[in-house]
Amino acid sequence: DTTPPIATREHTVDGFTREFLRELNFGQGVDLTRASVNDKYLAMARTVRHYLMTRWIETLRRQAELQAKSVAYLSAEFLLGRQLDNALLASDLQDIVREGLANLGIDLDELREAEVEPGLGNGGLGRLAACFIDSLATMNVPSIGYGIRYEYGIFQQTFVDGRQVEKPDDWLRLGSPWEFPHPEAAVTVGFGGHVEQYQADDGVVRRRWVPGWSVLGVPYNYMVPGYAKGRVNTLRLWSARATHAFDLQIFNSGDYAEAVRAQTFAENISKVLYPEDSTPQGKELRLQQQYFFVACSIKDFVDQVLPEGYDLHRLPERIVFQLNDTHPVIAVPELMRVLVDEKGWEWDEAWAVTKQCFAYTCHTLLPEALEVWPVELLGRLLPRHLEIIYRINDEFLAELRETYPNDELRVRRMSIIAEYPVRAVRMAYLATVAATKVNGVAELHSQLLRDKVLDDFAGYWPDKFTNVTNGVTPRRFVKLSNPGLSDLVTEAIGDGWVTDLDQLSGLEPLADDAEFRRRFREVKQANKRRITDVLAARDGIEVHPDTMFDVMVKRLHEYKRQTLKLLHIVSLYEKVTTGKIRLEDVTPRTFAFGAKAAPGYVLAKQIIHLINAVGSTINSDPALEGRLTVAFPANYNVTLAETLIPAADLSEQISLAGKEASGTGNMKFMLNGALTIGTDDGANVEIRRLVGDENFFLFGLTEPQVAELVDRGYHPSAYYETNEDLRHALDLIASGAFSGGDRAVFEPVVSNLLNEDRFLALADFQAYVDAQARVDEAYADTEDWTRRAVLNVARGGFFSSDRSMRDYIDGIWHTHPVPPGS
Numbered sequence: 001d002t003t004p005p006i007a008t009r010e011h012t013v014d015g016f017t018r019e020f021l022r023e024l025n026f027g028q029g030v031d032l033t034r035a036s037v038n039d040k041y042l043a044m045a046r047t048v049r050h051y052l053m054t055r056w057i058e059t060l061r062r063q064a065e066l067q068a069k070s071v072a073y074l075s076a077e078f079l080l081g082r083q084l085d086n087a088l089l090a091s092d093l094q095d096i097v098r099e100g101l102a103n104l105g106i107d108l109d110e111l112r113e114a115e116v117e118p119g120l121g122n123g124g125l126g127r128l129a130a131c132f133i134d135s136l137a138t139m140n141v142p143s144i145g146y147g148i149r150y151e152y153g154i155f156q157q158t159f160v161d162g163r164q165v166e167k168p169d170d171w172l173r174l175g176s177p178w179e180f181p182h183p184e185a186a187v188t189v190g191f192g193g194h195v196e197q198y199q200a201d202d203g204v205v206r207r208r209w210v211p212g213w214s215v216l217g218v219p220y221n222y223m224v225p226g227y228a229k230g231r232v233n234t235l236r237l238w239s240a241r242a243t244h245a246f247d248l249q250i251f252n253s254g255d256y257a258e259a260v261r262a263q264t265f266a267e268n269i270s271k272v273l274y275p276e277d278s279t280p281q282g283k284e285l286r287l288q289q290q291y292f293f294v295a296c297s298i299k300d301f302v303d304q305v306l307p308e309g310y311d312l313h314r315l316p317e318r319i320v321f322q323l324n325d326t327h328p329v330i331a332v333p334e335l336m337r338v339l340v341d342e343k344g345w346e347w348d349e350a351w352a353v354t355k356q357c358f359a360y361t362c363h364t365l366l367p368e369a370l371e372v373w374p375v376e377l378l379g380r381l382l383p384r385h386l387e388i389i390y391r392i393n394d395e396f397l398a399e400l401r402e403t404y405p406n407d408e409l410r411v412r413r414m415s416i417i418a419e420y421p422v423r424a425v426r427m428a429y430l431a432t433v434a435a436t437k438v439n440g441v442a443e444l445h446s447q448l449l450r451d452k453v454l455d456d457f458a459g460y461w462p463d464k465f466t467n468v469t470n471g472v473t474p475r476r477f478v479k480l481s482n483p484g485l486s487d488l489v490t491e492a493i494g495d496g497w498v499t500d501l502d503q504l505s506g507l508e509p510l511a512d513d514a515e516f517r518r519r520f521r522e523v524k525q526a527n528k529r530r531i532t533d534v535l536a537a538r539d540g541i542e543v544h545p546d547t548m549f550d551v552m553v554k555r556l557h558e559y560k561r562q563t564l565k566l567l568h569i570v571s572l573y574e575k576v577t578t579g580k581i582r583l584e585d586v587t588p589r590t591f592a593f594g595a596k597a598a599p600g601y602v603l604a605k606q607i608i609h610l611i612n613a614v615g616s617t618i619n620s621d622p623a624l625e626g627r628l629t630v631a632f633p634a635n636y637n638v639t640l641a642e643t644l645i646p647a648a649d650l651s652e653q654i655s656l657a658g659k660e661a662s663g664t665g666n667m668k669f670m671l672n673g674a675l676t677i678g679t680d681d682g683a684n685v686e687i688r689r690l691v692g693d694e695n696f697f698l699f700g701l702t703e704p705q706v707a708e709l710v711d712r713g714y715h716p717s718a719y720y721e722t723n724e725d726l727r728h729a730l731d732l733i734a735s736g737a738f739s740g741g742d743r744a745v746f747e748p749v750v751s752n753l754l755n756e757d758r759f760l761a762l763a764d765f766q767a768y769v770d771a772q773a774r775v776d777e778a779y780a781d782t783e784d785w786t787r788r789a790v791l792n793v794a795r796g797g798f799f800s801s802d803r804s805m806r807d808y809i810d811g812i813w814h815t816h817p818v819p820p821g822s
């Protein structure tokens with residue numbers, strides 16, 4: 001055997017302690033007495049990652065040997081959250097490290113708190129990508145994640161007088177122990193310039209791109225350790241640097257300062273994550289980011305991952321590129337360009353291969369969220385890609401005209417190129433044309449994609465469209481974030497559920513076991529005390545752990561309808577303070593919110609301000625005797641989710657039906673034993689089906705009812721006129737009661753609701769308030785509430801991202817597991 005040996009380390013307290021001190025002394029260059037918390041954190045993290053190295057190397061070796069088909073998950077976002085706990089779990093070092101550190105007088109928890117989370121995503125889409133790569137590693141699926149190493153992740157949200165103020169997220173400030181930079185493996189990516197005709201060696205006239213400028217992409221590798229001895233897969237994020245060619249010219253001209261500025265220009269590409277999560281702004285830099293990471297990734301896969309001399313005609317046997325929304329769709333013309341221009345293939349030959357290599361996941365239904373790139377911009381930045389897109393479109397439309405010879409209207413509707421308001425490329429259409437499969441992220445969403453957003457395409461290619469309902473990783477969102485529940489569950493049914501979440505159904509009979517329910521409640525109560533301490537320390541917020549925790553955490557967006565929850569709170573407050581209801585009849589509740597607004601989304605920011613204003617009024621009103629509290633911790637992120645969700649009694653999933661593609665927070669709450677109040681939207685539909693109508697607080701219009709109402713003409717003011725409670729709540733806000741008498745501050749929010757209310761909050765107000773009354777009634781019966789909460793956990797197994805991965809593997813990727821080790 002000629003395989004070189006791999007270094008090993010001892011999986012014991014002593015072994016760990018030795019390695020840790022070595023890292024601290026030789027890596028950080030400090031001794032224990034002088035070491036800062038960050039020194040100790042970095043040394044510990046580096047020590048932990050060493051324990052995963054063997055499996056990482058073995059995974060790579062095995063992959064090189066077998067050349068099994070891989071998934072390349074292309075995503076502009078990976079919202080990873082903190083890495084340490086996950087690495088400790090994957091390496092089975094939790095107890096060893098705690099004990100080893102304790103022997104040295106170090107508290108593991110203090111070091112855990114020192115980790116800055118990589119927030120390289122906006123919300124659901126980015127977190128989904130992180131859950132998926134966790135599942136793929138755990139399930140031993142050969143795969144690689146490709147994305148962008150933003151120097152600044154999602155902004156840090158602060159509140160100044162209740163208003164959102166954004167701060168840059170300098171997550172790399174203290175160093176990142178989890179990344180492995182590979183500057184030697186950098187690749188070059190071109191931009192701009194022009195396309196020229198030339199005579200190739202074979203005498204054929206061809207076209208080629210002559211970029212006007214280029215940048216380097218430096219790969220940074222991150223371990224993606226599978227749970228329980230699974231593979232250690234790779235996440236490869238690209239960072240932009242200046243090429244030498246880039247500044248040499250300018251250096252030679254003697255303008256040193258200008259040359260240095262040019263470096264900055266190149267590095268800007270991976271500088272910052274765009275914080276919009278629903279309304280793309282069509283910014284040039286954003287397109288640069290998309291092409292940058294996609295071009296790097298394709299080059300990396302073709303030149304580095306594939307063995308030398310691999311016949312690219314067989315590419316579909318080795319790879320499937322999963323397009324996480326339209327953000328990486330420029331990969332389609334890029335692969336065509338590589339095959340046609342660089343490899344000299346015929347167009348048809350290249351297209352036949354390309355269209356077998358991609359699958360596309362759509363994550364939205366909002367028309368304004370569908371990306372379109374103006375032809376003018378694309379032509380300037382990626383002229384050859386624009387030509388290729390035009391040709392793909394020409395051939396596609398020609399094909400369509402054969403099928404629909406008398407329906408030119410339909411052909412134009414399906415064109416990849418939109419003509420109005422400006423000529424632009426519809427990225428979702430390009431993705432749909434190129435992909436083997438197009439999937440939505442929950443049953444309802446996939447159905448609406450087929451029936452509405454992409455109906456012409458579904459009619460043309462009925463088999464292309466499919467559903468894969470989202471999921472979440474039970475490792476991070478149950479095992480790690482809810483150790484109390486995990487221990488209780490494991491005691492009852494064993495620990496197989498961590499990798500086979502359907503086993504949670506074994507809890508079902510225990511819903512009727514009074515002793516089990518008592519212990520389940522104890523866990524929930526302990527989780528509430530834990531978040532109570534966190535909120536006090538992190539935000540100076542005081543909440544009462546013996547109240548109902550009613551939680552809504554997600555990006556702030558009109559369609560998600562945080563205002564609905566707010567109107568309920570205001571209405572309750574109004575009724576109590578005017579004596580319409582007695583304080584004793586009000587269920588003590590903590591109304592928690594967590595939400596960031598896109599910095600340019602004015603109305604969303606005003607809503608945040610209003611929530612905070614209502615919160616400070618209510619929280620300080622002695623008349624309520626602390627029975628109602630609003631808790632709005634700033635800067636909701638993955639780390640906060642991990643302590644907040646396990647403490648929730650009630651999960652708020654109240655988007656307007658037909659607007660939330662899936663939701664994934666809804667699944668995390670369910671698996672942590674919260675009941676849901678929700679609309680018939682996204683994955684709520686499937687949650688309700690699984691948990692049963694009697695264990696779900698359904699309210700509101702259905703999607704067809706919404707469509708009909710909008711069709712008839714929706715007039716929000718009619719609800720104001722006819723619903724007294726609603727009127728009083730809105731009037732109270734308008735009166736300045738929450739703004740020190742200033743009637744102007746929240747006038748835009750109120751008048752938006754009265755005059756526009758794009759997402760029908762007023763239409764659903766009464767139904768929502770009624771559903772909340774049912775919640776109060778149910779919560780009053782503690783034993784029965786606990787029984788239902790247990791059933792939520794027992795019936796939540798379907799929402800494991802392991803199941804989502806199974807569905808992608810069976811229905812879309814057709815890949816096979818390859819465990820590490822030879």
Ligand code: 26M
Nearest residue numbers: 124125274276277280363441660661662663664
């Ligand atoms: C696009 C262009 C420019 C800047 C930003 C964007 C952009 C970034 C993220 C647009 C959308 C983005 O995310 C959309 C998203 O998070 N969608 C959510 O995806 C989840 C996972 O499938 C679903 O559960 C949510 O319902 C869906 O809203």
